[in-house]
Each structure stands twice: as structure tokens, then as C-alpha cells.
Amino acid sequence: MKIALLGYGKMGKVIERIALERGHEIVLKKSSSDTFDGLEKADVAIDFSIPTAAVINISACLNQGVPVVSGTTGWLENYDEMTALCQEKKGAFLYGSNFSLGVNLFFELNDFLAKMMAKFSAVYKVSMEEIHHTQKLDSPSGTAISLAKGIIAHSEYQSWTEGKAADNQIHIEAKRIENVPGTHSVQYSSDVDFIEIKHVAHNREGFAMGAVVAAEWIIGKKGVFSMKDVLDLK
Incomplete structure (x- = not known):
């Protein structure tokens, strides 16, 4: 080829x-x-x-x-x-916002969890964090946006933001740290506990x-x- x-x-x-x-x-x-x-x-x-x-x-x-x-x-x-x-x-x-096999499986897990947690939206608030190397030009990452869209498709959330989130928005915190290939986490937080799924890339x-x-x-x-x-x- x-x-x-x-x-x-x-x-x-x-x-x-x-x-x-x-x-x-x-x-x-x-x-x-x-x-x-x-x-x-x-x-x-x-x-x-x-x-x-x-x-x-x-x-x-x-x-x-x-x-x-x-x-x-x-x-x-x-x-x-x-x-x-x-x-x-x-x-x-x-x-593809991400070509990693692990991340694409993570997308599926994210969709499944979003469907499950939609029933408990009054209890849990979702937020996200992504970390990449300092050379990455866009923020938040395409992978983070894909994760947010997956949650939006299966919940009452309507959009995402990097700023202060309204009740119908998902907050995405984007960090840029030297030599980090890519880390993404989705967090569901309540007054009594915290649920998190995370994907960490070790290299490119x-x-x-x-x-x-x-x-x-x-x-x-x-x-x-x-x-x-x-x-x-x-």
C-alpha cells in the first residue's frame, strides 16, 4: 500500500x-x-x-x-x-478524534455509563478532564468533545463548556503538561460519592x-x- x-x-x-x-x-x-x-x-x-x-x-x-x-x-x-x-x-x-483501540472502547464504555447515569441526573453531576502535551493546538481535545457528545446523546445535558457550567452543561477542564500523550477522565459526582472512568495513553x-x-x-x-x-x- x-x-x-x-x-x-x-x-x-x-x-x-x-x-x-x-x-x-x-x-x-x-x-x-x-x-x-x-x-x-x-x-x-x-x-x-x-x-x-x-x-x-x-x-x-x-x-x-x-x-x-x-x-x-x-x-x-x-x-x-x-x-x-x-x-x-x-x-x-x-x-477519528482518536484512533487508539483503547480509546474507542472507552467511547463505548462512556456511552453505556451515560445511559445508566441518566436515570440519576438529579443525584450526580458529570464533568470531564483532559490532559495533553503543550504542543497540542486545540482545546479541549477532539477526544474530549467526542466523549461529551456521547454523554449529551444519552442524557439531558445539552452542551459542553470550558467555563462555569450551567445545570444542562458538561464542564471540560483542559490541561496542557509537557510530554503527556493524552489522558481523559469522565467524572460523576454526588454529595456522598464519586464515580470516575479514565483512559491514560502511555505513548503515541x-x-x-x-x-x-x-x-x-x-x-x-x-x-x-x-x-x-x-x-x-x-
């Missing part, structure tokens, strides 16, 4: 190593100032860039008929635009492996997908 890497930072380099170990070839390594020369040779593209580059990268892939897997967060105000372009071009597009390996597996999976497919499709969690 020939892969175009759109974004060649720390994550891009880990993805490159894992892809090569799995027998794939890298035909493009694009940083912010580079061109898309070589994209036409790719069987699939993996986008781990920055929020301001994501739409440009995804659009370029879909316009050239290259399936694209994106793990860039912080650009989702344009997500519907990209899914519409994918459908128009009859392409293949997969976005899990994210990178998941992205490569998703790229392998999307070959030959058409449509808009998520990691639920890749991991058959639907």
Missing part, C-alpha cells in the same frame, strides 16, 4: 515507522510548506496535520480520488462540508497503529466512515 502522510510532525513520524514495519510505502511526506506532489501515486492518505490545514488536505485527497483518513482535530466546523464533498466525489473519508503508538489499520481498512471502500466501522463496534 502506498501512503501519503499529510502532516509530518511527531505523530506523522510514528505513523511512518509503523507503516514501513507493516510493509507499506510512503510516497509523500507533506509538512505545512510542502506541495501535494506525489499524492497522485498514493493508494490512501493519512492526515495528522494542524487544524488550519485539515480541510485543504482532505479536499485535495477527495478531489484526486484518494481515500483519506484524518486524525486532525480542531476543524470540525467544516466536517459537514467535507462529508458532502466525499459524497459528491464518490470518495472515501474516515475521521496506539494512535499511530490505529491510523494505519484504518488506512488499510478503507482501501476499496466508498463513503464516510469512523473507527466504529473499522473496529466493527456498531
